[in-house]
Amino acid sequence: MQNNGARAQRAGKKILTENFYGIVLACIPLVGTVLFMFLPLVFSMVLSVSSMKGFNPENIEFLGVANLFDNYKYILKDELFWKSVGNTFYAALSLPISMVLALIVSVLMNADIKGKTLFRTIFFLPYVCSVVALTSMWRLVLDTNYGLLNELLGTRINWLSNEKTYMPVMILMGAWTSLGFNVILFSAALTGVPKTYYEAATIDGAGWFKRFWSITLPLISPTVFYLLVTGLIGAIQDFTRFQAIGFGTTGPNNAGLTMVYYLYQQGFTNNYTYGMGYAAATSWIVTFLIMVLTVVNFKVSKRWVYYD
Amino acid sequence: MINEAIIRKGKRIAQKTFIYAVLVFVAFTILIPFYVIIITSLKESHALATHIPFIWFPKFGELSFRAYGNLFTSYPVIETGKSMVLTGIGNTFLIVIPTTVVGMISSSVSAYAFAKLRFWGKNFFFSALLFTMMMPGIVMLIPSYIIFDYLGLTDTYFPLMVPAMFGSAQCVFFLRQFFSGIPDEVLDAAKLDGVGYLGIYWRIMLPLSLPAIFAQAILGFVAGYNDYLAPLIYIVSEKKYTLQIALQFFSGGNLKDLPTVMAGAVMAIIPTTLIYVFAQRYFVEGIAITGLKA
Numbered sequence: 001m002q003n004n005g006a007r008a009q010r011a012g013k014k015i016l017t018e019n020f021y022g023i024v025l026a027c028i029p030l031v032g033t034v035l036f037m038f039l040p041l042v043f044s045m046v047l048s049v050s051s052m053k054g055f056n057p058e059n060i061e062f063l064g065v066a067n068l069f070d071n072y073k074y075i076l077k078d079e080l081f082w083k084s085v086g087n088t089f090y091a092a093l094s095l096p097i098s099m100v101l102a103l104i105v106s107v108l109m110n111a112d113i114k115g116k117t118l119f120r121t122i123f124f125l126p127y128v129c130s131v132v133a134l135t136s137m138w139r140l141v142l143d144t145n146y147g148l149l150n151e152l153l154g155t156r157i158n159w160l161s162n163e164k165t166y167m168p169v170m171i172l173m174g175a176w177t178s179l180g181f182n183v184i185l186f187s188a189a190l191t192g193v194p195k196t197y198y199e200a201a202t203i204d205g206a207g208w209f210k211r212f213w214s215i216t217l218p219l220i221s222p223t224v225f226y227l228l229v230t231g232l233i234g235a236i237q238d239f240t241r242f243q244a245i246g247f248g249t250t251g252p253n254n255a256g257l258t259m260v261y262y263l264y265q266q267g268f269t270n271n272y273t274y275g276m277g278y279a280a281a282t283s284w285i286v287t288f289l290i291m292v293l294t295v296v297n298f299k300v301s302k303r304w305v306y307y308d
Numbered sequence: 309m310i311n312e313a314i315i316r317k318g319k320r321i322a323q324k325t326f327i328y329a330v331l332v333f334v335a336f337t338i339l340i341p342f343y344v345i346i347i348t349s350l351k352e353s354h355a356l357a358t359h360i361p362f363i364w365f366p367k368f369g370e371l372s373f374r375a376y377g378n379l380f381t382s383y384p385v386i387e388t389g390k391s392m393v394l395t396g397i398g399n400t401f402l403i404v405i406p407t408t409v410v411g412m413i414s415s416s417v418s419a420y421a422f423a424k425l426r427f428w429g430k431n432f433f434f435s436a437l438l439f440t441m442m443m444p445g446i447v448m449l450i451p452s453y454i455i456f457d458y459l460g461l462t463d464t465y466f467p468l469m470v471p472a473m474f475g476s477a478q479c480v481f482f483l484r485q486f487f488s489g490i491p492d493e494v495l496d497a498a499k500l501d502g503v504g505y506l507g508i509y510w511r512i513m514l515p516l517s518l519p520a521i522f523a524q525a526i527l528g529f530v531a532g533y534n535d536y537l538a539p540l541i542y543i544v545s546e547k548k549y550t551l552q553i554a555l556q557f558f559s560g561g562n563l564k565d566l567p568t569v570m571a572g573a574v575m576a577i578i579p580t581t582l583i584y585v586f587a588q589r590y591f592v593e594g595i596a597i598t599g600l601k602a
Contacts, residue, residue: 015426017505018425018426018427018505019426019427019428020427021421021425021427021505021506022421022425022426022427022428022430023421023427023428023429023433025417025418025420025421025425025505025509026418026421026422026425026427026430026433026434027418027433028414028417028418028474028475029414029415029418029437029474029475029476029477029480030433030436030437031474032414032471032473032474032475033436033437033440033474033477035471035474036448036452036470036471036474037440037443037448039455040447040448040451040452040455041443041447041448041451043451043454043455044447044448044450044451047450047451047454055453055454055457055458056458057454057455057458101334104330105330105331105334108327108330108331109331111323111324111327113324113327113328113331117588119331119335120588120592121584121585121588122335122338122339123334123335123338124584124588124591124592125338125339125342125581125584126338128530128534128580128581128583128584128591129534129576129577129580129581130533130534130536130552130576130577130580131534131536131552132536132552132555132556132559132573132576133555133573133574133576133577136345136555136559136569136570136572136573136576137341137342137344137345137573138341140341140344140345140348140566140569140570141341141344143566146348146566148340148341148344176337176338176341179334179338180338181595184592184595185595233444236444237444237445237446239537240536240537243540244536244556247556247559247560260446263446263449263450264449267449267450267453268453268541276450276454279450280450280451283446283447283449283450284447286444286446286447287443287444287446287447290444294442
């Protein structure tokens, strides 16, 4: 009996130690989350229903219950905000372009060819480069006199100074940069499609398009969906390359002002005219948009994504 | 019959030629901008070089490293008189290396606990961690800045280092998958030998998962090296600029001198590209796994 009690005690102590280590070790990242994410998040909520000019939080003033959503109302009436929404979704066109190209490239790479690793390495190269390097590079590619694009087209267009040409070239740059990432994920998904499926379909007389449409696409649809969701979430937050390529300007007639750029300007460039309350409210609108898109995506995906 | 075989073979060759043609074309489309910045950086550097003609293959004698010299000598930091780009390189390593190392330790001990230990609230804590992965970072931009500014921590490396030292949810998620694959029998044997929980992490989990940890550390290093927005917002003094901020500042001031600006871009790319080319397997695995399972 005594022996049993001692054993139980020892077992109890062991469970306690395991609990102690488990909680302490597991929660290190969560402590960071609480300090650097949860607190700012709560502050941001308060800020979005307050008025505050400049950076000093001692100047914060609650808008009052009657005017609780004034910041939100102001932004939703601001033409510049809606322009930034339009620009953001226009810029997001690089996502479908990049995905379609990446799918074509990945399907071709899935054939029995040599040099796959080399191709993959090259395609992914832009992804490891900093935004500063990439924008320097593209400023040169798009240069009026010296640029590669004008050289190839035989034109002398100042792409980044014209409101009409600004976004198309930024879309091109976006697709060029993100191609490799999509290729890696599509390639991983394609290697998971059993070769026997194709063989069976070929025996049944299915052409390559039929095989692609009824075998490949359904089987890789989870990846298509994943890339669409994460790509869209990324596209809504697209901002640094626009800031860097124009050294803090927003492009001709604000053609490069994306939603996050708009919020950045409110917070850091024009914080005395706009105020931090507006900036915080804008960031919640952007967040809300991201969440809605994510939920809609998940709902819609149930109809066409094939999970086995 | 013979004809048919020849036709089929011819078809296959045509098919492969087409595949290679497309892939080579795309590869060139990706590579040519890199080539263009490299040859431009090797041109004679002049203060007003915006109108130098575009040349695909300059003669060897026409190449010069003057732009690189310019990059390291012109634009010194006012307070110290030292080259801004060199200062930036030093600062970047000073920030990124300790942050990556400490961040990896935090992430990996957490992943170890989630993978191998039993404790109260495990599922709750894990869900909380997953939730933070879904929160867009942009909401935190303004309030974090105000808080750091209020605490007097802007223009210090605190906001660039300390939050990342707690580890990242993505990294925990990735390593937990990896740790779960290590058989429990190995751990039980160690427990019987009287090895404690930290000992198991240090002597078994860590050595067995070095490739996975290395992969995540590389991704973390590259992300830190390339980071632009955080140092742009938080760092004010020139002597504290990171490489990316120094280069951006430098490009803005030297727009007329294309070779020097491009030398800067090449400088920004070289370390990450080298790391990537040598460790590309880790990149691809890291992305394919976190990408698909997140």
